[in-house]
Amino acid sequence: MNLQHILSFSSDELHEWALEKDRRDALGHFRERFYLPQRDGETLTYLCGNSLGLQPKATREAIDRELTTWQNHGVEGWFEGEESWLSYHRYCQKSLAAIVGALPEEVCPMNHLTVNLHLMWASFYQPTAERYKVLTVAGDFPSDQYALETHLRFRGYDPAVALIEVVPRKGEYSIRTADILDTIAQHADELALICMSGLHYYTGQVYDMQAITAFAHRHGLLVGFDLAHAAGNIPLQLHNWGVDFAVWCSYKYLNSGPGGVSGLFVHEKHHTASLPRLAGWWGYEEARRFEMTKGFVPMQGAAGWQLSTPNIMALAMHRASLAIFEEAGIENLRRKSEELTGLLEMVLQRINQKAGMPKIQLMTPTDPAQRGAQLSLLIENEGKKVFDALTAKGIIGDWREPNCIRLTPIPLYTAFEDIWKVGEALENYWKL
Numbered sequence: 001m002n003l004q005h006i007l008s009f010s011s012d013e014l015h016e017w018a019l020e021k022d023r024r025d026a027l028g029h030f031r032e033r034f035y036l037p038q039r040d041g042e043t044l045t046y047l048c049g050n051s052l053g054l055q056p057k058a059t060r061e062a063i064d065r066e067l068t069t070w071q072n073h074g075v076e077g078w079f080e081g082e083e084s085w086l087s088y089h090r091y092c093q094k095s096l097a098a099i100v101g102a103l104p105e106e107v108c109p110m111n112h113l114t115v116n117l118h119l120m121w122a123s124f125y126q127p128t129a130e131r132y133k134v135l136t137v138a139g140d141f142p143s144d145q146y147a148l149e150t151h152l153r154f155r156g157y158d159p160a161v162a163l164i165e166v167v168p169r170k171g172e173y174s175i176r177t178a179d180i181l182d183t184i185a186q187h188a189d190e191l192a193l194i195c196m197s198g199l200h201y202y203t204g205q206v207y208d209m210q211a212i213t214a215f216a217h218r219h220g221l222l223v224g225f226d227l228a229h230a231a232g233n234i235p236l237q238l239h240n241w242g243v244d245f246a247v248w249c250s251y252k253y254l255n256s257g258p259g260g261v262s263g264l265f266v267h268e269k270h271h272t273a274s275l276p277r278l279a280g281w282w283g284y285e286e287a288r289r290f291e292m293t294k295g296f297v298p299m300q301g302a303a304g305w306q307l308s309t310p311n312i313m314a315l316a317m318h319r320a321s322l323a324i325f326e327e328a329g330i331e332n333l334r335r336k337s338e339e340l341t342g343l344l345e346m347v348l349q350r351i352n353q354k355a356g357m358p359k360i361q362l363m364t365p366t367d368p369a370q371r372g373a374q375l376s377l378l379i380e381n382e383g384k385k386v387f388d389a390l391t392a393k394g395i396i397g398d399w400r401e402p403n404c405i406r407l408t409p410i411p412l413y414t415a416f417e418d419i420w421k422v423g424e425a426l427e428n429y430w431k432l
């Protein structure tokens, strides 16, 4: 899709173009299925779904249904009815699998994201005397950094020695795939695991997970991805790529509520009982769980990593949101997402063109294949003032010190007109 022609549009022409896109948008009606935040009776332009996705209107009813079951049946809610709580994770597996490109038994909602990282490393980080290092990307999300650092210490390694971080080249924001592969090759003899984000939370870069996985496997290495910013944002093929494990959260692009349940993927090839793991009773073979006998017998597949009695309210919210993804189709959402983000990029370029200087720089790759919905804007010196001006105009993005604004159009509930509004607010700010 080439949008260069909009650079020469007047503001009114651009507005009309965006409105026409909205009128023709086959996914446009999904916006009505969400609560859009308001301020003083005005609907806000919400471009922060990378941080907390909006509430589907179906969510309240989904919770209410489980409250009613609890009210009327007490503990029997676990076993009674067609939708007993005991099997609740199953009601999410199919739709979740479609989102990350997996078989239903390869995925399971459970726990929280950082907990799941530790659980996956307990199983997949199996250091030997020679091969004990972990490769990741520098500047990953803080929780992942803290988790890796402390996990390595817990296993008796000094992170300063055992952790290898790939950095962008000088003057670049993204990390080149070739540099990741070269670093893997260089350290292959001492590496035990590769674990990194699939989509970087700060720069918005999508890493070539398929190439990294294939290359690592050729060197006999296991590979896991944190997909917190990728799940529900970009199409994934975890099964076909042969990724060993993955984790994600559901409160960002997956709209499943603040602190919502996390998700976990374990490739079919690892569905054996022999992998070491930190277990709990909820991962125990379901048919025999209530025999309460000694000796852990895992459930088949990802479900075997469940630890505790699930939070049914969180799963109900998750399920309500996943149903919307199933209806819309992740490929359709991606097509619209590329258009929305492409439009946002052009709108920003138009500002630079009108200003006659690069007021805004993009940290995010311009190649749509290397990014998701989010664009990370670098604005020297006056970044915070620009951010405040956008907020004053009802445009909600998020601010990252020292000079970064992240704006994220979400295909389920962002309109093309919303992107035009961003352009208007920026023209207004710089008086263009």
Ligand SMILES: *Cc1c(COP(=O)(O)O)cnc(C)c1O
Residues within 6 Å of the ligand: 112, 113, 114, 115, 141, 143, 144, 197, 201, 226, 228, 229, 249
């Ligand atoms: C959002 C995010 C987290 C947050 O972890 P929680 O355990 O859900 O608080 C962790 N890692 C990445 C990469 C994230 O984007």
